[in-house]
Amino acid sequence: MKLKDFAKQLGLSKTTVSRALSGYPEVSEVTRARVVEEAVRLGYRPNVNAVRLKTGRVGAIGVVMGRAGEFHFAEFMAGMAERLVTEDTDILVIPMADPEYDAEMQLYKRLAESQRVDAIIMHSPRPNDQRIALLHELGLPFLVHGRSDIDVPHPWLDIDNEGAVRRATSHLIDLGHTRIAMINGRQGATYALHRDIGYRGALQSHGIEIDPQLIANGNFTDEIGFRFARSFLEQPKPPTAFVAGSMMTALGIYRAARSLGLQIGTDVSVIAHDDVFPYLTADNMVPSLTATRSSMRAAGTRCADLVLQLLAGRSPLEIHELWPVELILRESTGPVRTDQT
Amino acid sequence: MKLKDFAKQLGLSKTTVSRALSGYPEVSEVTRARVVEEAVRLGYRPNVNAVRLKTGRVGAIGVVMGRAGEFHFAEFMAGMAERLVTEDTDILVIPMADPEYDAEMQLYKRLAESQRVDAIIMHSPRPNDQRIALLHELGLPFLVHGRSDIDVPHPWLDIDNEGAVRRATSHLIDLGHTRIAMINGRQGATYALHRDIGYRGALQSHGIEIDPQLIANGNFTDEIGFRFARSFLEQPKPPTAFVAGSMMTALGIYRAARSLGLQIGTDVSVIAHDDVFPYLTADNMVPSLTATRSSMRAAGTRCADLVLQLLAGRSPLEIHELWPVELILRESTGPVRTDQT
């Protein structure tokens, strides 16, 4: 059913029908009501591609997806979906061949030229991230989930990674720990850097020397958590506490500690960052996990919201949201054992 | 840069340029070479929306996403992305307000009418799933990830859930277990039904009575695993083994067993289904988890592939793929303790 046919059925012009459906004020309420009602009855719905061609609006927000099967991703998208479901806007997942810089730059260029999406949400930016410069140049509206120190204005939403880790680390220090290990995310991303800064900052401000042997970087997997925790704990001077980047990492650390006969919460303290997953909760771990918490889903919802605002004309320059992170104390952290220090 | 301008620059007509770029044979090789080269140099790229309007092809495959933040989802999509990255096709995630039947039916109708996607991948179908009937009726190409017994032909890819669980259960029976609990996925989906059939079948063919008290259904979460395992184990006649629907469920069962001082692999055996996640591996659990395994990512890749074939004209009638599921024996299963039976 095309507009032309539909209009003919109603005995109206295409113009009037189109206006009635798009809510323009120049059409009488009685006509509009009739048009809307008949549209539902006859099942008329504008062809998206025609609308898109004419208006230049696509009705889709792009999210670039790397190969790594990030479990965060699904949560973030679920959050976006929550906001977008009422908006007639969908999410375009753009597969990226290689998480290589060049490939991604090309991808953005193509996206901008081909008008597949109205805006892009970019993840895990790096310090001085040239992708941001490119997006800015291309004029394609975008929002960064995370931040970059690049000298180009960009709208972003980020959580206070530095503050979160600083607090977590400080808390461990307050409990008497001095050998605190850090199993961070992959090197390169700003968030990993911020966490590193928070960690170092906390130690330094308490006059504790930083031991590079206690710092590791890697994917957010159980495997990484286990491997590094195990190797750290087998050092001559093992850590008495861990700060970890994710729940999965924490699972690995738990496993490593157990495998060495160490009790979490007494022999070894653990704090991890919790993105709040419906399927795995910090409170349910044994012992329950002390965590810095921030909902990934909520971030997705808000990012979608901000992008809509951006598209509605809000200035990108004023969009900067830094979300505080809660520290939830549970059983996995405890005072350092006096014979350990 | 529009086709018109670009053609003018080259001194050719729009027709010839369009043909040259789309690889039609009616254009001389020397002209084509020039056009292609100049397109790259001048950065001309056809406007997708115009192409889509004209050709009726959208270049996107739709995946309906429920609210539940399924961790499988990201893996499946990562798999799809792997296949689609080389095609010029993207993934459209369609948010669904409520996982209600009616709402979803409406959604499919809207999708078909508005031509947002070329095809749809549908997840977790139910027995006699009317959504399949609807999609069939609408003429929107689709692929079902899973199966339904509905009396409408539909292309599908599924794993052998029944066989997997039958084997898992039989294995436990071979180890001497007779009180075997089943923590299945949410009731309603065909896969849950198939698993249930496999479970019951294995018990029955060994002459073991089915105890409804040992069967539970719920989301794939640590929480569900814990709660049911705990309540089962506290029964007067507790199970000595568990068959579980997911790794997360298994985590919960492990936790429940531990909380009751039971050793996994000796006091209680556990087999779970493993969708193969990069961040959490069955082999790394302690003790390592015996699992029925099938890669969700591979399924995503193959589903994307099949949809492309569908769009290329392959008959939906002949697309039925049933993937076998491996059973990987590890430490979480062992012979029943003789004092238990």
Added chain:
DNA sequence: ATACTTTTTCAAATCGATTTCAATTTTGTT
């Protein structure tokens, strides 16, 4: 050189909507 293919190119129609500008109808005022 002519007639006839074959190859290459192009003008114009088309896809299905939105929107400008003009025409018509309705309402309000005197």
Added chain:
DNA sequence: AACAAAATTGAAATCGATTTGAAAAAGTAT
């Protein structure tokens, strides 16, 4: 009732490509 102002409607242009059918150019055979 006459006229202006406001409200409503519609014809035609437009978005940027693809594709049909016709024409021009090149190639081949007589």
